[in-house]
Amino acid sequence: MLHDGRAAAGNNAADWIRAIAESQDRAAFAALFEFYAPRIKAMLMRLGAAADAAEDFAQETLLTVWRKAAYFDPARASASAWIFTIARNLRIDRLRGDNRAKLYAAYDMVEPEGPENPDSALNAAERDARVRAALKELSQEQVRVVQLSFFEGRAHGDIATLLDLPLGTVKSRVRLAMARLRNLLGDLQ
Amino acid sequence: MTIIHHPSDATLAAFASGTLDEARGIVVAAHLSLCAQCRNAVHAFEEAGGALLDDVTPEAMSAGALQRAMAALGPLDIITPAIHEGAADDLPAPLSHYAVGPWRWIGRGVQWRPVEVASDEGVRVFMLKAAPGTRLPRHRHTGTEWTCVFEGAFTHDLGRYGSGDFDEADASVEHNPVVDAAHGCVCLVALQGHIELQSWLGRLIQPFVRI
Numbered sequence: 001m002l003h004d005g006r007a008a009a010g011n012n013a014a015d016w017i018r019a020i021a022e023s024q025d026r027a028a029f030a031a032l033f034e035f036y037a038p039r040i041k042a043m044l045m046r047l048g049a050a051a052d053a054a055e056d057f058a059q060e061t062l063l064t065v066w067r068k069a070a071y072f073d074p075a076r077a078s079a080s081a082w083i084f085t086i087a088r089n090l091r092i093d094r095l096r097g098d099n100r101a102k103l104y105a106a107y108d109m110v111e112p113e114g115p116e117n118p119d120s121a122l123n124a125a126e127r128d129a130r131v132r133a134a135l136k137e138l139s140q141e142q143v144r145v146v147q148l149s150f151f152e153g154r155a156h157g158d159i160a161t162l163l164d165l166p167l168g169t170v171k172s173r174v175r176l177a178m179a180r181l182r183n184l185l186g187d188l189q
Numbered sequence: 190m191t192i193i194h195h196p197s198d199a200t201l202a203a204f205a206s207g208t209l210d211e212a213r214g215i216v217v218a219a220h221l222s223l224c225a226q227c228r229n230a231v232h233a234f235e236e237a238g239g240a241l242l243d244d245v246t247p248e249a250m251s252a253g254a255l256q257r258a259m260a261a262l263g264p265l266d267i268i269t270p271a272i273h274e275g276a277a278d279d280l281p282a283p284l285s286h287y288a289v290g291p292w293r294w295i296g297r298g299v300q301w302r303p304v305e306v307a308s309d310e311g312v313r314v315f316m317l318k319a320a321p322g323t324r325l326p327r328h329r330h331t332g333t334e335w336t337c338v339f340e341g342a343f344t345h346d347l348g349r350y351g352s353g354d355f356d357e358a359d360a361s362v363e364h365n366p367v368v369d370a371a372h373g374c375v376c377l378v379a380l381q382g383h384i385e386l387q388s389w390l391g392r393l394i395q396p397f398v399r400i
Contacts, residue, residue, distance in 0.1 A: 026259060033255050038247030045248055055250060059258055067266045077232065080239030088207040088238070104207070124236070131236040147241055150199065150234070153208025174199075182198050185233055 013079030020069040033062050040087050047091075047152055057094075061087045078128035134184035142177035149174045192224050192353040196335075200357060201227060205234035212312035215304065216355070216379045218283035219337040223353040281339060284377070289316070298323040298368075304377070312381045319343070319368040327365035332381025334358045341374035343367060 016032045019025035037058040044054035064086050072082055089104050135143060148159045160170045196204075196217055203209040204217050221228050280289060288305040295301045298320035306314045311332065319325070321341075335357050342351040345364040350356050358364070360382075368374045 021265070024262075024265065026262065029262065030255060030259065033258055036242075037250050037254065037258075039242050039245050041250060042245045042248040043242060046245070051248070054248070055254065058250065059254065059261075062258055063261055066262055067264075070265055070268050078236060078239055080243050081232075081236045082239070084238040084242050085235055087242075088205075092207050124232075127233060128236045128239070131233055132240045135237060135240055143241075146202075146237075150202035150208065151206045151238055151241055153203065153206065178198055178202070181237075 013083075014072075014074050017065070017069050017072045017079055017082075018074075020066055021072065029062075029066055032065065036065075036083055037062050040083075043087065044091070057087075057090070061090055064090060074125070075123055077124050081124070081128065130185065134181055137184050138177060138180060141173065142180060145170065145173045146177050146181060150178075191351075192226070192355075194348065194350055194354040194356060195224065195227055196220060196355050196357055198230070201230045202234045202237070205231045206238055210308060210310055210312065212306045212308040212310070212314050213333070213335055213379045215283055215287070215306060215314055216335045216337050216377055219281050219339075219377050220353065220355040222282050223337075224355075281377075292318065299325070310381060312379050314377070314379045316375065316377050318375045319373055321368060321373040322370045323368040323373075325366045325368075327363065328384045329363035330358065330360055330380065331383050331385065332360055333379075334362070334381070334384075335379045337377045339375045339377065341372035342369040343374050343376075344369070 013032060013035065016025075016028035019028035020032075040058040040061050041051075041054045044057050045051060049057065061083070065083055068086065072079070077085070092104065138146070144163070145159060148154045148162065149156070154162070156167060156170050156174065159165075159174075160167045163170065165173075200209065200213075200217060204214060204221075209217065221231065284304060290303040290305070292300045292302045300318040302316045302318075304314040304316065306312075308314075316339075319341075325343075336350070336355070338350050338352055338354045338356075340352055342349055342354075343366040344350070345366040347356075347362075347364070351369075
């Protein structure tokens with residue numbers, strides 16, 4: 001399902017972020033922007049944002065990536081996952097009257113400095129590779145329902161309408177896809 | 190501490206993607222503050238989020254978007270050590286940003302304190318402290334009831350829930366939790382809708398009906 005060329009761009013992303021952190025490398029920022037800004041815009045539009053709002057949000061996310069570049073720790077997260085969490089936290093921050101941003105600040109706060117179980121913990125690169133391999137094992141339909149259900153937070157009824165499927169089919173497909181992903185991730189936890 | 194009961198993968202994935210509502214998110218965050226295994230699972234789902242982001246069909250940015258971003262680049266943030274502010278009254282870290290009311294007795298052996306969180310889904314968050322051996326009346330819920338245990342333990346039809354355990358009950362669950370005889374129990378609860386007491390006797394326990 002996932003294309004190999006994109007994984008390669010993801011690998012460079014860690015170098016680009018490091019170059020920003022070390023020498024405020026503007027060319028590295030441009031490369032990062034060209035890859036991620038259109039994807040963050042697309043992600044926001046999938047979450048229901050209008051094109052111009054999604055574009056502003058993508059700009060803001062990439063500017064935050066620049067500012068926070070020194071905080072990126074490749075041992076803890078891949079570049080894509082780190083950018084995903086920056087976009088997540090910003091998006092939540094924008095929801096008016098909602099304190100979830102505080103919640104994620106608190107969640108980040110409990111993160112320990114080093115690996116939690118040095119014997120069993122995978123480093124971020126291994127975890128990233130395992131997750132990508134697991135996603136590749138899922139069918140395209142399964143990836144789609146995982147995406148709609150968990151990453152876009154859509155209700156099952158919504159997904160049924162979107163995919164033009166009976167509600168029962170959606171429910172069982174979500175359950176099976178998640179169980180399969182869980183199985184494939186194995187002892188990641 | 191051995192944690193036996195964890196949030197479902199669906200719940201951890203929703204937390205990782207930021208799609209879980211705040212009220213339920215607090216109880217999940219409280220569990221995460223105690224459970225390295227689930228923190229690792231959330232990391233895995235964040236990696237899945239990153240992989241899905243890489244794979245999304247891009248939407249072209251408008252002309253000049255990159256130039257505008259380049260023009261807005263300023264100085265980088267300097268890393269400052271994280272301040273591990275301990276929550277007041279020994280509250281777990283995720284509650285440190287919230288207003289938490291005083292403990293109030295709501296029934297024999299049971300104290301309650303509210304956590305102020307707005308919710309569009311009718312979810313209320315509160316802490317419960319129950320004396321050793323307290324039996325809560327048999328009840329079911331009109332919505333979900335998520336609980337994270339901080340101290341002590343309780344037992345109901347689905348098992349024993351000790352320190353750090355997470356109980357993700359939905360509207361189909363009917364139970365009568367019994368608090369551990371030795372230690373009592375302190376927990377954090379996100380309750381959607383209302384509790385419906387199942388017995389005539391239970392209905393007499395007026396203060397409890399308020400929950």
